[in-house]
Each structure stands twice: as structure tokens, then as C-alpha cells.
Amino acid sequence: MTADGSTNGWTGEAISFLRQNIPLALRDDGWEHACSSGDQMGCAALVALGQATETDWGAVPRKDARLPDPLPRWDDIATTVVGLAWQRRAVDFRSADGSVWVPPYRQADGGLRHAESPPPSPNIAAGHGLGPARAVPGFLLVLKALGLVDGAGWAAPAEAVLWRVQPRAWALDVTGDARFAEAVARTVATTPDAIRREIGRQVTISDDDVNAALAKAEAWRREFRERTGHGPEFRARTRAEMRLDVALGREDRLDWLFYRGWRLPEGWLTPAEKSRALEIFHDPLARAMRGAVVARLFPGNPVSEAEAARE
Structure with missing residues (x-):
């Protein structure tokens, strides 16, 4: 397992995704997190990437935006981006058979879903101990730029990131893994x-x-x-x-x-x-x-x- 990702080209895609998916501030320029954890960390990521200045309620864009040297940790940015994408439903983590995972408390009404159109199949195959997923086309490009997806499946560096997200659909036994011990x-x-x-x-x-x-x-x-x-x-x-x-x-x-x-x-x-x-x-x-x-x-x-x- 490694926490090192590609250092070429990922910053632009990450910044663009964060800019477009954190709610815009109502009272000023910039972004407002409203104490939502995914948006809070997204604002922090824009600040760390030299694109914004932190405020009490979120972040505002920097006029002199530039990438810092050294860059913030790739794995932290990737974890933040994936978490925000999950919150925005840009990525859907699937059960092992590719089906949409249903929380236990909602399984009682599962019969109501039989009349719905079948969901699209996963476009990210299971691999490296991770389950399948479905990403919207735009976010799939972000995942590839971050080095998390290779071809049609998860890349090896994705494991270190997804261990920090732990989608319930995958039921990852992280603490039972020998590498955790x-x-x-x-x-x-x-x-x-x-x-x-x-x-x-x-x-x-x-x-x-x-x-x-x-x-x-x-x-x-x-x-x-x-x-x-x-x-x-x-x-x-x-x-x-x-x-x-x-x-x-x-x-x-x-x-x-x-x-x-x-x-x-x-x-x-x-x-x-x-x-x-x-x-x-x-x-x-x-x-x-x-x-x-x-x-x-x-x-x-x-x-x-x-x-x-x-x-």
C-alpha cells in the first residue's frame, strides 16, 4: 500500500472539481461550507492548494492564486475529493455484485424499487481489495487524473485513499488486515x-x-x-x-x-x-x-x- 499518487496533472482536475462542487456563498464571492464536513474539507483543500483564503464561513478565491511548493499531500487531497464526490453523488459505491447498496433500515421497502429502472452498471471494477463503483463521466476523469482509476478499475494507490473513506457498501475489514496490525x-x-x-x-x-x-x-x-x-x-x-x-x-x-x-x-x-x-x-x-x-x-x-x- 502506498500513499503516493501521480504528481503530474492531478492538481488542475482536483481544483476544478472542488470549485464546482462546494456550494457558492450567498453573501459574497467564494464558497460557503455551512458546517457540512465534506464542504469544510473541500474549502480547506482549496486553501491548501493556494487557490483560496479561509474565512469564518468557508473560503474566498485568491486573486494571486498559485500552487504552493511543496504541494499538500496527494492522499489528503484525493481523500477530500472522493469524500465530497460521494456527498454530491458523483460516485456511487456498489455492493460486490454491482448492485446499488441499500442501508439496512431501508431494506424493508426494497420491493418498491422493483418497478424502478435498473441503475447503470458499475464503470469502475473491483480490485486491490476495493469494491466496484459507478462514477459520473466528469468525475471519472478526475479519478483518473488523481491516479485512483487505471483503465476500467481501481489503481493500486486508491486503496490507501478508500481505506480513509470506507464505503459501507464494501464492508471493508480494515482492522482485520495484516497491514493494519x-x-x-x-x-x-x-x-x-x-x-x-x-x-x-x-x-x-x-x-x-x-x-x-x-x-x-x-x-x-x-x-x-x-x-x-x-x-x-x-x-x-x-x-x-x-x-x-x-x-x-x-x-x-x-x-x-x-x-x-x-x-x-x-x-x-x-x-x-x-x-x-x-x-x-x-x-x-x-x-x-x-x-x-x-x-x-x-x-x-x-x-x-x-x-x-x-x-
Whole structure:
């Protein structure tokens, strides 16, 4: 598996796709993400590619737009583009037999779909551990420019990108892959001391931490009563429940350590490498690696236990 893609010609197609598929701002030039994750990361990608300036609500085009040197990470841009395309239905990930995948909660009304016209067949064949897909013609060209599709099927570099998207239709068992286990062992062995200390700090939950969280929750309830004249329609959290809440909050902070500073296959990024990375905050691969690494570094820690209890 590799995270390196083609360095020739992909930037133009990626920029064009992002420009055309992030919602245009209503109040000004540029693009507005409306706190939609795919659009947020799309705006960040345009900024990283030197095409836009970040705003509180999205991004505005740069008059002096130019590609940076060095470029942002190819795999981060590719992951962002594929995620946005999925959100815009420019790509449809299919079941192994090529059929349209139906979420379990909608399978009960499947009979209603029998009268519909059959969907077009996949135009991207399964391969490299990935399932089939159907891309609209324009986006198929983008995928080829990014080096994700070769001929009529997925190219080898696509695996590193799609592991970070993990379409439900494919039911990828990433954590069961031997390469994931090898990456866990390598990441644990090479964790820098500063990161190890930060992980240790986050997985340590003291009584003072729980007390502070309880006090904050009670202050919110009191402010709510004063503002509305009645209390919120739910009971106060117990100490055990609040300890679990604190643990889940720490889980999010730990996720961000991996979103910002870890990639497959490299592992922990150097400061120079981190400067080229995008903060892709919906990355199931990074999240799974965080869970495995934290549990190995600090066995029996409350954050890992809370995550296991939730699952």
C-alpha cells in the first residue's frame, strides 16, 4: 500500500472539481461550507492548494492564486475529493455484485424499487481489495487524473485513499488486515515521547476532572432555568455517567492527534510533513488506529474502556 499518487496533472482536475462542487456563498464571492464536513474539507483543500483564503464561513478565491511548493499531500487531497464526490453523488459505491447498496433500515421497502429502472452498471471494477463503483463521466476523469482509476478499475494507490473513506457498501475489514496490525505495532514503537505524554494526559481522568464536568453541567442547568423559567427536561448526570462523558470527550481529543499527525504508511508525521497535511476530521482509518494504539500504549485506560462499552 502506498500513499503516493501521480504528481503530474492531478492538481488542475482536483481544483476544478472542488470549485464546482462546494456550494457558492450567498453573501459574497467564494464558497460557503455551512458546517457540512465534506464542504469544510473541500474549502480547506482549496486553501491548501493556494487557490483560496479561509474565512469564518468557508473560503474566498485568491486573486494571486498559485500552487504552493511543496504541494499538500496527494492522499489528503484525493481523500477530500472522493469524500465530497460521494456527498454530491458523483460516485456511487456498489455492493460486490454491482448492485446499488441499500442501508439496512431501508431494506424493508426494497420491493418498491422493483418497478424502478435498473441503475447503470458499475464503470469502475473491483480490485486491490476495493469494491466496484459507478462514477459520473466528469468525475471519472478526475479519478483518473488523481491516479485512483487505471483503465476500467481501481489503481493500486486508491486503496490507501478508500481505506480513509470506507464505503459501507464494501464492508471493508480494515482492522482485520495484516497491514493494519503491522501499522499498529510500528506506530506504538515509534510514538514520540511528547505524543506519548499527551496521550497519557488525555487518558488520565481524575476525580477533579469529573467534579469540574459536573459543576459545568450544573451551571448550564442553572443558567437554563434562569433564562427560561423552568429546568431542562432531563435529569442531572450521575458521577459514573459524567466520568463516561469525560472519557468520550477525551476520545475526540485523541482522534485529533491522529487526524493531524498520523498517516498510513508513514505513521507519525514530522513537523515538515504535518505542514503539508489536511485536517481530515472524518477519517475512520485514523480513528481506528487511534483506538488500537492508545489501548496498546495504556492498557485498561478509561478512554479505551468507555469506547469498548459503547460498542
